[in-house]
Amino acid sequence: MATELSPIQAAEIATSTYILRLSDDMDAAGDAAPSISHTFDIPGGVRLTGVTGVGIQKRMGFGFTAWGQGARQGECLIAVRGTHPTSVYDWLSNFRMGGITGPSGYIVHTGFWRAAQSVLPQVARQLRGRTPSALHVVGHSLGGAMATLIADSLSGIGCKVRLYTFGAPRCGLEAHAEYLTSRLGEDDIYRVYHDTDPVPMIPLFPYFHVPYGSNAYRLKGSGTLISVPAHSMPNAYEKSVAGCTWSSLPVILPRHSSFEKASEWLANAAKDSGPFIMRSAAALQLILSALDWILKQVGHAVGAGIGTALFAGTTVLDTLARLLYSGALQSIRLAEAVRNLLSAAMRFMGRAVVATVEITVAFVEYVLGLLFRFLSSMARRALDMFS
Secondary structure (H helix, E strand, C coil), X not given: CCCCCCHHHHHHHHHHXXXXXXXXXXXXXXXXXXXXXXXXXXXXXXXXXXXXXXCCCEEEEEEEEEEECHHHCCCEEEEECCCCCCCHHHHHHCCCCCEEEXXXXXXXXXXXXXXXHHXXXXXXXXXXXXXXXXXXXEEXXXXXXXXXXXXXXXXXXXCEEEEEEECCCCCEEHHHHHHHHXXXXXXXXXXXXXXXXXXXXXXXXXXXXXXXXXXXEEECCCCCXXXXXXXXXXXXXXXXXXXXXXXXXXXXXXXXCCHHHXXXXXXXXCCCCCCCCCXXXXXXXXXXXXXXXXXXXXXXXXXXXXXXXXXXXXXXXXXXXXXXXXXXXXXXXXXXXXXXXXXXXXXXXXXXXXXXXXXXXXXXXXXXXXXHHHHHHHHHHHHHHHC
């Protein structure tokens, strides 16, 4: 059976796709991935182009397909890059953008699926009449979200499909993440991200990463604050995985594993006298995890309610605000957790905390809106610099 790509092989492939954005020089793309030069024929591969943007659209290079040679004869490689910063990333900060039925019948992010659909016919042409012994799908940044949906689309072609992403955002709702994790197999999904990279943190709930329920390969980014340079493929991710196997990557384990521990941390972080958490990557991870935990305490209808809202045109912010508000009405314990979550989020953004403010749907939506816009702004800066 075909073996997986190594971390540095997958990283070099992800980097090599950026050469093809405005160029069709497949030799140069091959030179950017020296660790696989003898096992995949990138110079003899096919450049993929795709359409980005809503309204005014532009077609440009999105990556390539290449076939294996030597020890990987019969295997196929599909690599896609992060999209140009004037296009698809606008969907990340559009809180009214609805979901859409994706390749497997589950709700996925509209923008990512449209981008993936723009390259899938070209991939299909390269696979026509050939069933690879293994299919490797690689992507960085928004290209990682596209790679996820491409792997989903091709998961039924009759061979092993392995997915490798670096700094990828979430691309589907919870049911999709559960399905695709089961479909591909958790051990065949290699999601690498830095704890300080803002892009993997968006879009926020109700979107989820694959593999579902896994911390994946969470690596230490530079410093302790949310960092734009942490999103760089060649200057950050390649350096982080160099010389490592998948089992030897220095993975950071989660700090809290229970609602009770998260509640305790939130109560401390919400205080003016609590630890300094402004723009802290670790604090943000805990805030986002606490948001997920609180919503799960509210009830199992959360996922269905969000899905219905996406199709009905209700904003995600409004739906989340109403769910959190309903949780605050359920019990004193949940009300305290919601209040502490909002206060901690305000402190993370460097804003004043009003401990006595009344929890209303409007106030919850206001704080979540600030947080969404803050993270989107950081992500856009990363995409501007490295896409």
